[in-house]
Amino acid sequence: MxxxxxxxxxxxxxxxxxxxxxxxxxxxxAPRGDLRNGPLTYTGNPVNATVSSLKLKAAQAxxxxxAGQTLAQAEGxxxxxxxxxxxxxxxxxTAKGEKLAYSEATGQGVLSGNPxxxxxxxxxxxxxxxxxxxxxxxxDVDNNVSTSTGSVRLTNGSQSGRAxxxxxxxxxxxxxxxxxxxxxxxxxxxxxxxxxxxxxVRARTAEKTLYVRGGVKLVQGTLTTTGNAVYYDDKKxxxxxxxxxxxxxxxxxxxxxxxxxxxxxxxxxxxxxASFKIPTEQFNLRGEK
Numbered sequence: 644m645x646x647x648x649x650x651x652x653x654x655x656x657x658x659x660x661x662x663x664x665x666x667x668x669x670x671x672x673a674p675r676g677d678l679r680n681g682p683l684t685y686t687g688n689p690v691n692a693t694v695s696s697l698k699l700k701a702a703q704a705x706x707x708x709x710a711g712q713t714l715a716q717a718e719g720x721x722x723x724x725x726x727x728x729x730x731x732x733x734x735x736x737t738a739k740g741e742k743l744a745y746s747e748a749t750g751q752g753v754l755s756g757n758p759x760x761x762x763x764x765x766x767x768x769x770x771x772x773x774x775x776x777x778x779x780x781x782x783d784v785d786n787n788v789s790t791s792t793g794s795v796r797l798t799n800g801s802q803s804g805r806a807x808x809x810x811x812x813x814x815x816x817x818x819x820x821x822x823x824x825x826x827x828x829x830x831x832x833x834x835x836x837x838x839x840x841x842x843x844v845r846a847r848t849a850e851k852t853l854y855v856r857g858g859v860k861l862v863q864g865t866l867t868t869t870g871n872a873v874y875y876d877d878k879k880x881x882x883x884x885x886x887x888x889x890x891x892x893x894x895x896x897x898x899x900x901x902x903x904x905x906x907x908x909x910x911x912x913x914x915x916x917a918s919f920k921i922p923t924e925q926f927n928l929r930g931e932k
Contacts, residue, residue, distance in 0.1 A: 644679055646837045663719045664719075666784055666785070667747060668693075668708055668721065668747060669694065670683075670691075670723070671684045673733045679713050680713055680714065681805055682707040684705050690702065692704060696787075697732070699731055699752075700729070700731075701727055701728060701730070701743070702727025703726050705723070706722070707722050708919065709901060716745070725742065729742060731743065733879065736784065737762075738758060738759070738780060743755075748768045750784045752784065753779060753780070756781065758778075758779065760775045760810065761773065761774050762811070763848075764894070770838065773797065775797050777792060777793075777809065778792060780789065790809070790810050791809040792809075797799040799846070799851070802827070802829075802851065803827050805823075806822050806844070806922055816847060819845050821844075823910075835863050837908050838863070839855055840855075843855070845928075852874070852877070854876070854925075857872075859873045861882060863875060868906055869884070869890075871888075872885050880907060882905070882908060883903060883921065885904075885917070887902070888900065899913055901915040903915070
């Protein structure tokens with residue numbers, strides 16, 4: 644039993660050590676400053692740095708150690724502040740801003756100063772680039788996840804979303820929007836603009852599918868449909884409103900109520916359906932079951 648516990652403890656220690664090593668910041672160039680205690684100031688055209696899978700470029704970088712520790716002693720606890728035309732790349736993600744503050748202790752790089760990001764699809768011939776803007780963006784080096792806060796705007800082809808917070812998982816191409824989220828599907832041809840609101844929105848950006856829950860409302864032309872949750876497939880032009888579903892046409896004064904309603908967004912038709920199960924498991928964030 645003791646041997647099992649010891650092996651588990653060693654494995655956990657190894658994971659922590661690897662995580663700490665992945666968070667270490669490496670900056671290229673010859674810095675100015677106290678080489679033993681810091682801070683060190685790097686300037687260049689641009690300054691290049693790496694941390695885990697992130698690649699950083701900026702006009703200037705300042706690396707500091709906690710008070711009372713040398714830079715060598717503080718490895719894993721240092722901070723790096725990048726300023727001036729900051730550019731961050733990781734795989735298919737590119738982010739820009741005026742300042743990035745990075746902490747080796749947390750593995751978080753916080754981008755500010757009109758930050759924006761783009762995420763290109765794996766197959767550019769069959770997908771749209773995801774664009775994000777916000778008041779602040781935090782990039783986690785332990786996983787390919789970013790968190791944006793403050794007047795967040797996300798665009799993905801003809802879809803656009805607004806919220807106060809966005810979590811974007813680059814591996815799953817999955818976005819979660821909270822804080823008064825609103826999704827809009829732009830008008831196209833005879834298809835009127837569609838707006839969806841609720842308490843929480845989850846979007847699979849490659850598949851162009853949405854899962855919205857919590858007092859949902861769909862507005863398209865004279866149609867307003869409400870319910871507990873909605874699953875929307877943009878490619879198939881169909882939405883399924885589940886739970887206390889009610890649809891009202893302000894023009895014809897018609898009203899349809901059911902547990903489940905299907906709304907065809909291309910022809911503005913609503914009908915009752917016997918059954919539909921929202922595939923919520925497709926929208927699970929990391930760690931959710």
